[in-house]
Amino acid sequence: MNNKKIESYGYTDFYKRQVEELTTSDRSLIPARVIEVHREQYKIATEFGEKTARLKGSLFYNGEFNNEYPVVGDFVLVQQNLYGEDVIYHVLKRKSKFSRIDSFNEIEQVIATNFDYVFVMTSLNHDFNIRRLERYLTIAWQSGAMPIIILTKIDLCKDYVIQKSQIEQIAAEVHIIAVSSYTGEGLDEVREYIKPFQTIVFLGSSGVGKSSLVNAIAGEEIMKVNSIREDDSKGRHTTTHRQLVMLGNGTMIIDTPGMRELGMWDVSEGLDTTFTDIEELSRNCKFADCNHENEPGCAVKKALANGDLTSERWKNYIKLKKEAKFAEWKESVGTRLKKKAHHKNIAKFQREYYKNKK
């Protein structure tokens, strides 16, 4: 990934406009994309190649970055340093993101940002679990990017008519692609999304076949496939593990460890998109604030009774709603903590102000 225009990394007008609108815009700052995050050091891609970078110290200590620390996928503004590390001054607003709750600190932890497609992956063997898929789909919608459902390992099953119809019930508007990385079936359909300037993330359990799919599409080993480890292949597959990889044709793939343990943060927005049928049903209830319990004229109860809505789907909806509430609660805690941190900063500024006055 060397000496490419920043636009090749997906830097679009959405980000350019933000830079134009920055009042304190320092003309010497240049845009960069974060491709790896280490404890305090970042690897970034700029039009001058890959560099390492650090956060601007004073902004860092003043809490200026707050919950907006750069993560993989972010576009940032940096001050170039010809003799050492570049310095990150600013994180641009994200067009999509995945985050989870850091339950220890009760704050939102952003995992990956600025991707265009979420490949929601599930294999068709005994692991197939429509509820989990529903959950992933909800997270995917909520991220702000477009989900594509990928059914993997179709060479292992005779047919998948049942699974497909189950999926169509929960994801009417989502493109469903069935693939086998072994036989190559379905890969052309996946390639429709493997386009320059685009960034893709994968959502799916371990072993679902993410790495195999990437490698099959790229025609080379980009990601490590677990069971296949040739001891004599030292030096042959030298692709180091990166968190944002650019394929030969310019498509970017984000693969961070965090994606593997992605939990629920706030699913309430995504819920409505995944469960549009239920949202529509409830609009037909006699009472606008119907709880769908014992109210008369409840359209949801009616649909449950006549089989238009399965009780399984209903139960799952309730469950996710509860989790969404929980997530909202968590978020309010997060905001409170953020405010607290802000007050701390104000106090610090005050102290410094008076100190300087003396």
Ligand SMILES: Nc1nc2c(ncn2[C@@H]2O[C@H](COP(=O)(O)OP(=O)(O)OP(=O)(O)O)[C@@H](O)[C@H]2O)c(=O)[nH]1
């Ligand atoms: N039969 C069959 N097996 C596959 C296919 N794709 C992957 N596998 C196998 O499934 C296992 C897991 O594949 P990976 O590509 O490493 O899966 P992953 O999702 O990247 O797994 P993690 O790295 O643990 O997240 C390996 O043994 C693969 O060989 C496929 O299309 N068909």
Ligand SMILES: [Zn+2]
């Ligand atoms: Zn109702």
